[in-house]
Amino acid sequence: MNTIIRTVDADYPDPSVIAEAAEILQKGGLVAFPTETVYGLGGSGLNGDACKRIYEAKGRPSDNPLILHISQLSELRPIVREIPDASRKLAEAFWPGPLTMIFPKSENIPPEATGGLDTVAVRFPSHPVAMALIRAAGLPIAAPSANASGKPSPTRASHVAFDLEGRIDMILDGGPAEWGLESTIVDVSVTPPMILRPGAITKEMMERVVGEVQVDPAILEKPSADLRPKAPGMKYTHYSPKAEVYLVRGDLTAVQEKINALAAEEMAAGKKVGVLATEESRKGYHATTVLSAGSRNRLEEIGANLFKMLRKFDFLETDIVYAEVYPLEGEGMAIMNRLQKSAGYRYIEAEDGKEREEK
Ligand code: TXA
Ligand code: MG
Numbered sequence: 001m002n003t004i005i006r007t008v009d010a011d012y013p014d015p016s017v018i019a020e021a022a023e024i025l026q027k028g029g030l031v032a033f034p035t036e037t038v039y040g041l042g043g044s045g046l047n048g049d050a051c052k053r054i055y056e057a058k059g060r061p062s063d064n065p066l067i068l069h070i071s072q073l074s075e076l077r078p079i080v081r082e083i084p085d086a087s088r089k090l091a092e093a094f095w096p097g098p099l100t101m102i103f104p105k106s107e108n109i110p111p112e113a114t115g116g117l118d119t120v121a122v123r124f125p126s127h128p129v130a131m132a133l134i135r136a137a138g139l140p141i142a143a144p145s146a147n148a149s150g151k152p153s154p155t156r157a158s159h160v161a162f163d164l165e166g167r168i169d170m171i172l173d174g175g176p177a178e179w180g181l182e183s184t185i186v187d188v189s190v191t192p193p194m195i196l197r198p199g200a201i202t203k204e205m206m207e208r209v210v211g212e213v214q215v216d217p218a219i220l221e222k223p224s225a226d227l228r229p230k231a232p233g234m235k236y237t238h239y240s241p242k243a244e245v246y247l248v249r250g251d252l253t254a255v256q257e258k259i260n261a262l263a264a265e266e267m268a269a270g271k272k273v274g275v276l277a278t279e280e281s282r283k284g285y286h287a288t289t290v291l292s293a294g295s296r297n298r299l300e301e302i303g304a305n306l307f308k309m310l311r312k313f314d315f316l317e318t319d320i321v322y323a324e325v326y327p328l329e330g331e332g333m334a335i336m337n338r339l340q341k342s343a344g345y346r347y348i349e350a351e352d353g354k355e356r357e358e359k
Pocket of ligand 2 (some may be wrong): 120144
């Protein structure tokens with residue numbers, strides 16, 4: 001399949017390009033497009049075959065449901081069975097934006113879109129290209145992240161092309177995604193609402209609007225038989241570059257000493273070693289490749305760069321990556337959730353050097 005790639009302005013996308021993309025979606029084809037979180041791989045959410053094609057293109061397990069994207073609030077009612085009170089308040093506060101809510105699903109949605117579940121995930125994105133495309137298609141658009149299954153989510157059109165060129169009909173290149181981490185997922189069909197995937201809209205932000213919000217205990221720890229995440233997609237090892245990733249924690253000086261010692265050993269053995277550092281710490285490391293994800297004082301910058309850096313280590317054929325850790329709450333929760341998954345929950349304690357496989 002020949003994948004058409006079109007550049008669009010992120011703020012004022014050309015209506016004729018949007019119309020071309022919308023027509024592909026209406027005919028059951030697949031179009032990757034930018035959102036404010038990551039690039040999505042869109043297909044008609046009302047067309048079971050289009051949804052199947054999404055799974056095939058990504059190599060995604062079919063029990064992992066898709067998110068339906070809408071472009072105005074009136075499009076919510078026809079696809080859900082019920083609109084709980086908390087969801088109204090959250091929609092008012094955070095839609096359009098990087099928040100996905102789980103609702104009881106209506107009959108209109110084919111089972112392929114929801115992996116057979118009787119709930120449906122809905123998001124109203126704020127990116128002008130996403131909005132224009134959904135509006136022009138006149139359909140709820142099913143869109144998982146536009147990466148090959150298991151790879152870090154794409155924050156650039158080039159990442160999408162690298163993973164999916166030849167497997168989808170079109171890529172709209174609207175430049176880098178602003179947030180760089182996937183949307184927060186909150187289940188509003190339970191009381192209090194429960195976060196199933198942390199993202200840019202934090203627990204604290206939602207609590208200001210709806211009172212208590214719980215966090216699925218499985219999302220910050222290694223999933224196990226007793227601790228199974230409620231969002232099916234969160235159980236997979238994910239976001240994983242080819243390199244073995246280790247999270248190194250402790251006092252910064254100890255972390256730097258530990259990483260430098262480990263890197264020296266591995267490099268002597270012929271390995272390519274990467275360090276995922278910050279603006280503040282990068283100069284203290286010696287390894288094959290030292291990348292800064294941004295400033296520790298601006299966690300949103302670290303979030304925006306994380307997947308790009310993981311992909312860069314892949315491209316440089318890095319064998320081992322040592323990464324610094326971030327706070328497990330507030331904005332850090334989303335970063336740590338993705339980092340822990342990419343590391344398969346492997347931690348190294350800088351002070352005692354023991355490897356530990358948990359939080
Ligand atoms: O930011 C985002 O949300 C991006 C952009 C493109 O909008 N999309 C995205 O989709 O990250 P995806 O498919 O990569 O992640 C969807 C997650 C999966 O973990 C899936 O299991 C969960 O949402 N999910 C979808 N429907 C669900 C449901 N009914 N109940 C629980 N979890 C659900
Ligand atoms: Mg994904």
